[in-house]
Amino acid sequence: xxxxxxxxxxxxxxxxxxxxxxxxxxxxxxxxxxxxxxxxxxxxxxxxxxxxxxxxxxxxxxxxxxxxxxxxxxxxxxxxxxxxxxxxxxxxxxxxxxxxxxxxxxxxxxxxxxxxxxxxxxxxxxxxxxxxxxxxxxxxxxxxxxxxxxxxxxxxxxxxxxxxxxxxxxxxxxxxx
Amino acid sequence: xxxxxxxxxxxxxxxxxxxxxxxxxxxxxxxxxxxxxxxxxxxxxxxxxxxxxxxxxxxxxxxxxxxxxxxxxxxxxxxxxxxxxxxxxxxxxxxxxxxxxxxxxxxxxxxxxxxxxxxxxxxxxxxxxxxxxxxxxxxxxxxxxxxxxxxxxxxxxxxxxxxxxxxxxxxxxxxxxxxxxxxxxxxxxxxxxxxxxxxxxxxxxxxxxxxxxxxxxxxxxxxxxxxxxxxxxxxxxxxxxxxxxxxxxxxxxxxxxxxxxxxxxxxxxxxxxxxxxxxx
Numbered sequence: 001x002x003x004x005x006x007x008x009x010x011x012x013x014x015x016x017x018x019x020x021x022x023x024x025x026x027x028x029x030x031x032x033x034x035x036x037x038x039x040x041x042x043x044x045x046x047x048x049x050x051x052x053x054x055x056x057x058x059x060x061x062x063x064x065x066x067x068x069x070x071x072x073x074x075x076x077x078x079x080x081x082x083x084x085x086x087x088x089x090x091x092x093x094x095x096x097x098x099x100x101x102x103x104x105x106x107x108x109x110x111x112x113x114x115x116x117x118x119x120x121x122x123x124x125x126x127x128x129x130x131x132x133x134x135x136x137x138x139x140x141x142x143x144x145x146x147x148x149x150x151x152x153x154x155x156x157x158x159x160x161x162x163x164x165x166x167x168x169x170x171x172x173x174x175x176x177x
Numbered sequence: 178x179x180x181x182x183x184x185x186x187x188x189x190x191x192x193x194x195x196x197x198x199x200x201x202x203x204x205x206x207x208x209x210x211x212x213x214x215x216x217x218x219x220x221x222x223x224x225x226x227x228x229x230x231x232x233x234x235x236x237x238x239x240x241x242x243x244x245x246x247x248x249x250x251x252x253x254x255x256x257x258x259x260x261x262x263x264x265x266x267x268x269x270x271x272x273x274x275x276x277x278x279x280x281x282x283x284x285x286x287x288x289x290x291x292x293x294x295x296x297x298x299x300x301x302x303x304x305x306x307x308x309x310x311x312x313x314x315x316x317x318x319x320x321x322x323x324x325x326x327x328x329x330x331x332x333x334x335x336x337x338x339x340x341x342x343x344x345x346x347x348x349x350x351x352x353x354x355x356x357x358x359x360x361x362x363x364x365x366x367x368x369x370x371x372x373x374x375x376x377x378x379x380x381x382x383x384x385x386x387x388x389x390x391x392x393x394x395x396x397x398x399x400x401x402x403x404x405x406x407x408x409x410x411x412x413x414x415x416x417x418x419x420x421x422x423x424x425x426x427x428x429x430x431x432x433x434x435x436x437x438x439x440x441x442x443x444x445x446x447x448x449x450x451x452x453x454x455x456x457x
Contacts, residue, residue: 102360124362127244129231
């Protein structure tokens, strides 16, 4: 089990290998389809993103609303490939890791190697389980998108698996015969 | 003629959404527990352990099993001897949408439905998708399916030539699961619709999904079982990290088709196969 503390430094990234189990602690930014489309427009205009992307992790998730007695709702990953077209420019801007579920495109893999980043996957469909590792949540941008808004969350020992490491090795490719 | 009040149906849909969002049917849970017993791949085993843990946590805390609380599909079977007494609602769609609106608010479910093409969130998860059949009897039965889009996006329809042999059709089905890979959250359930028109085949594939996990199988049992073993031989495994359990069940529903064609539709559900059947 390897620990990741955010913001992530390059030494931590280079130490991660495809197939490693990791636990993340610190701040994570959550964004999915509609938010990525807006990030793209912002970057195109050379304007600042709603958060400083350097060293950060973007988690592809749209959580359920928090019930009154819990800090957050169900918090599992969505399919990452829908964000593929927007990922290289975010890695270029300094994002060090993306997290979701499922495969990534060859273009994303290339960008992961080029910008020394990683792609993490976490447990699909296990939103209730994963909610235990999220301490709090704050909407920081695009409130009008509802569940697709950008959230800043604080996590403690959030579990994931390294899927594509900074050397370009893809765990899905080596495990599925 | 047996009369059923609109409010009763609305209430039953409301509670069915809650039941399906927080719990899985016993047959589905059993298939997942069996998968854990047979899984040899350490990653696959770990994923299945977390899945079982997730089911317990969702039940205990009444938290949605998955954050994608889906689009609601309701499949009605209304007996010819049954009558719905409408009062407040002007249509069956209105009745169902009222239940969806209340359930998604009261149970803290995610509102995932947007209008198209402008993609504005409706903020109450309406509208639901309805299918309605008029059947013999005086009952009003329905099944709800809470369909996440990680798996829905992998749905495939192929219009085969009428002369195609079954091996090619089987190969196509296995190929659909292979192509979907880790995306629809394996171990998956597969529903296949064969025959009819293109739209009929797709609808049948969803109805086939509603039968997964059930003890009783139809006439196509042999093909279903061959497909289960061929899909599991892909070794995609739980979460897509490799392993013996890629698919927990396959069901086929068929319907006669035209001499010029052979539509085949494949619908996949994630392991969190959220459905609930109600008989009124």
